[in-house]
Amino acid sequence: MAKFVSIFTMRNLLVLSLALNLSLIMRVTFEGGKQGFFSVEEKHRGPSMAENKEEAHATQRALLSLSSSSGQDGVEKVINLDHGDPTMYEKYWMKMGERTTIVIPGWQSMSYFSDVKNLCWFLEPELAKQVFRLHKAVGNAVTEGRHIVVGTGSSQLFLAALFALSPKDGSQPMSVVSAAPYYSSYPSMTNCLKSGLYNWAGDARSFSKDGPYIEVVTSPNNPDGFVRHSTVNRTGGILVHDLAYYWPQYTPISSPADHDLTLFTVSKATGHAGTRIGWALVKDAEVAKKMTKFIELNTIGVSRDSQLRAAKILEVMTDTSQNLGSSELGESFFRISYHLMAERWELLRAAVNNGRMFSLPDFAPGFCHFLQQETQPQPAFAWLKCEDDAVEDCESFLKGHKILTRGGRHFGVGPKYVRISMVDRDINFSLFLKRLSTIQS
Amino acid sequence: MAKFVSIFTMRNLLVLSLALNLSLIMRVTFEGGKQGFFSVEEKHRGPSMAENKEEAHATQRALLSLSSSSGQDGVEKVINLDHGDPTMYEKYWMKMGERTTIVIPGWQSMSYFSDVKNLCWFLEPELAKQVFRLHKAVGNAVTEGRHIVVGTGSSQLFLAALFALSPKDGSQPMSVVSAAPYYSSYPSMTNCLKSGLYNWAGDARSFSKDGPYIEVVTSPNNPDGFVRHSTVNRTGGILVHDLAYYWPQYTPISSPADHDLTLFTVSKATGHAGTRIGWALVKDAEVAKKMTKFIELNTIGVSRDSQLRAAKILEVMTDTSQNLGSSELGESFFRISYHLMAERWELLRAAVNNGRMFSLPDFAPGFCHFLQQETQPQPAFAWLKCEDDAVEDCESFLKGHKILTRGGRHFGVGPKYVRISMVDRDINFSLFLKRLSTIQS
The missing domain is CATH 3.40.640.10 (Type I PLP-dependent aspartate aminotransferase-like (Major domain))
Incomplete structure (x- = not known):
């Protein structure tokens, strides 16, 4: 089993620095000179279009929730990547501000029935x-x-x-x-x-x-x-x-x-x-x-x-x-999310390839008719394999490093595999990468 | 089986007139000189506090839905009282206007988890x-x-x-x-x-x-x-x-x-x-x-x-x-609803007692510690029994009069009984009373 060192080694720092560089390069490449969607400053600014009181209150609540989850970023924090909780997307929707806000008056949609003429009578x-x-x-x-x-x-x-x-x-x-x-x-x-x-x-x-x-x-x-x-x-x-x-x-x-x-x-x-x-x-x-x-x-x-x-x-x-670049309607959800996932997968592969303890699946690229370019599969979960002979149960091993994942047995295969959410908030994903590097150092 | 006459008989008109009087008396008694909650004018006015565009649009949709359901009030209209669809309450909540409006920004409540510390982790x-x-x-x-x-x-x-x-x-x-x-x-x-x-x-x-x-x-x-x-x-x-x-x-x-x-x-x-x-x-x-x-x-x-x-x-x-009368917070939901149900039950009992074809359960009154007075049970459903020997299946019989109900067999008893929703919109309840009177005339 790899030795767990709680202080940074040179190798560890090198991987982190590589990761940061990659991240910066991708932001510059894909987002041009525009405001970054996922910058740290962004998190504390809140939606620019928040105009009424409810919105302001909701913003405050969301920021509190974000900051509470990012408050404990030392080695003590347990990172829960067991579920595929897609909190990564919160920032995009914050950026979109009021465009997806809904207002439901108290007397609306009270009946059981949405559309009695439809076979699925409760479908709006x-x-x-x-x-x-x-x-x-x-x-x-x-x-x-x-x-x-x-x-x-x-x-x-x-x-x-x-x-x-x-x-x-x-x-x-x-x-x-x-x-x-x-x-x-x-x-x-x-x-x-x-x-x-x-x-x-x-x-x-x-x-x-x-x-x-x-x-x-x-x-x-x-x-x-x-x-x-x-x-x-x-x-x-x-x-x-x-x-x-x-x-x-x-x-x-x-x-x-x-x-x-x-x-x-x-x-x-x-x-x-x-x-x-x-x-x-x-x-x-x-x-x-x-x-x-x-x-x-x-x-x-x-x-x-x-x-x-x-x-x-x-x-x-x-x-x-319908406008894949940026437009007055806002930036494309799919393009932004595609680049964010690409960025995360690049960072994860860099961290994994920096040692011999873990491996990830290799995917063949394909032409995406929506993005009109060849793209790589970049799943919402990383299916990580422990290659280290000394580790029988990868889930327990990672749990020892305060990373909660879901072990292979739950998926009908052996305990060498774990499933890890790739769609959690930035802070958790970063901590996860840091710990992977620490483990392999 | 009672003869079905499509025109009003004298007896029929008498019951309707009695019903209208009762209704008026109850409104005057319980709502004093204030605006009535369920007057016809009310329906076309919409919430007084509707200020923004979304609210106005929603108001329009609700009014359309109300008017479409009230558009066809002749003998042709099928009245569906099979389900307990509580649309009767729409008007109260319209009257309350924006007080129960919720505003949900697009980035709020995205995570699966509401409260990880709670045994029921998805409870808000x-x-x-x-x-x-x-x-x-x-x-x-x-x-x-x-x-x-x-x-x-x-x-x-x-x-x-x-x-x-x-x-x-x-x-x-x-x-x-x-x-x-x-x-x-x-x-x-x-x-x-x-x-x-x-x-x-x-x-x-x-x-x-x-x-x-x-x-x-x-x-x-x-x-x-x-x-x-x-x-x-x-x-x-x-x-x-x-x-x-x-x-x-x-x-x-x-x-x-x-x-x-x-x-x-x-x-x-x-x-x-x-x-x-x-x-x-x-x-x-x-x-x-x-x-x-x-x-x-x-x-x-x-x-x-x-x-x-x-x-x-x-x-x-x-x-x-917390203030059972009227206050700046609005009139008590329970008091208003209690009086509305009382009114409906009075009207229904008057219509049923005007003939011998049907009967209703008799309830003993009890002291209501919330309303601080003796009250009568006035259920959300009327459990109507067909007393006419010629009618074996009350559900089918009423269906013949374009009143959809749910027959006793569904509830583990005989077909002489039907369950009828008492919480539908005013227009349907009125039509139902009119038809009951017609059937018994």
Whole structure:
């Protein structure tokens, strides 16, 4: 095991200095002479357009929360990169100021019903409109001939899909599989109620049971970031495509996804995890109806307030995306986020390559039809492998260095791997890099 | 079956005239010389405090929605009183204008986490504060020594409670019972996933199976409005109290509820059904933790936007409740709503008693410690019985008169009964009364 030294070594300083240089070069290259989005000064300035009292109060709260999380930046602070909490995006939206502010009067959206004429009666028409508009602008999904089912995040939609796709009178539960490493929550979400309709059958690669099954295809994959296709590939299989990360900041947009049932979520697209909004694009009306029924039985619909907020945010994303550079509408969310992720991945690779303890996946670049250039995959999670023979359990090892991650066993593989969030706030990401360097020094 | 006449008879007109008089008398008595909350002029005026553009737009949308629902008031219009959609309360909140408006900047509440130090990590501290404050003001629940678990409506909390209270390694599913007539969604919510943890075992009165069980006690009861206590009453039973309707507008507040696990929901308390927020008061920390885990697996928390909105609304409710008359803070929500419900029940009883076809439950009055007077139960639903021998199925019969209701079979009893929403908009309630009178004439 590498020795842990609490003071900086020369090698350590060299890596940090390299990281800082890279960061500066990328800012100059990609953001020109304009104000940087993620500079330290920025954090203490707040949105320039804050004009009314509520806004000012909210600004104050946000700044307090940011400063409290950055207050403890010594070796004592535990950095939690276990969850994919997308707080990295807060600064972009602060910069956008009032453009995505929503105002909801007390008497608005009180009824259960958003649109009684829609198959999904609790879907806000404005959200549906903005979802279609965004997919068209980004080119990441075919929307023609699709029904939208809105969910309380894509977790609820995943469960709704299992409910909709499993026969109600089956002699045994439908098998649900996904190729390892798979999203750690699929097994527990599938099995937590011991449903007689479906159960978790593990790694799709080793699945050999006869009969119908559901295969979840997550692409780019959580945790490892690779583009994926169906693995089992035999008759009787029904595919659910979880495309939570199929956005330009994470992966090249090669073509519009064209599947039977596709899941998306606001949390990974825009960073609004606390808003709990996801959507499914569903080809078959009967499947969409059953998913709607599940959500009715589960939560009697989806918060209308959150749908309206999500619609506003998607609207601004699309508006800024239609001019990829800067415009009076603000800088493109996807371009800014793409460069931020690129910067973080460069820094992480530099830190990892500075020693022999860890390795990261290698990705092939691809042409992104949205950004109109060749881009590298730069996933929302780093799938880090401990190469050191002395380290059996990478999660525990990093925990010893006060870095919380999620170990490989949760994803159906060995403990040599950990998943690390790449979308946390700057301060945590910087501390993480610093500690990685310390560990390897 | 009563003959259906499409023109007004003398008797019919008499009932309507009586209804109008009653209504006018009650308005004069309870609202004095002040502006009426529910006058027709009011509807087209909009909130007096609407000052900014967003507010004005929202006002316009609400008015459009109100006028479209009131546009078709002839015999052709289908009146949907199947759901308990609490749109009756819209006018109160319009009257309150900006006091319950919330403003959410785009960069606020982005993280999954509301309060990492709380057992329920996705609970907004401000909502917790306002829930405690409201219960204290109303006196309808003991909050000392309770954990709050927030849910996407109380439906999700009901499921979370079943998950938390059922043993994970039981040899067979835990029985879930409730005394008939019980809330129509309990059976389908409990059974929809064919869970191995719990299953619906029907009417608590005829439940005789040995072993542990969960009894849901809904009080006042949905559909019939009666105050309830546990029915099975033997060892091994765990009680879940659904107190969605234990608010002063529906029933006398006799004492603070003091149970192990109690469910409340914003939709029935304030009328904000579209916001999807409920809360559980839970004595046992382990149960609260398991409920939190369920919601994590189900929807990864609860929309923070909606929690903030609910907190604001509860805050104003409590503020106006601390002065039961009118004050600069606005008129008391509970007093206004109590009088509105009283008015509606008087009108409904007058219409029903004008013939022999239907009957309604009779309730004993009780002293309401909140309103400091004796009050009558006046439930959010009318549990109407068809007394006419020629009518077997009351739901179908009323459907023939374009009144959609929910038949007794859904609630575990016979088809002579129907449940009818008493909390819809004025226009629908008036049309419903008119049709009842026509049917009985």
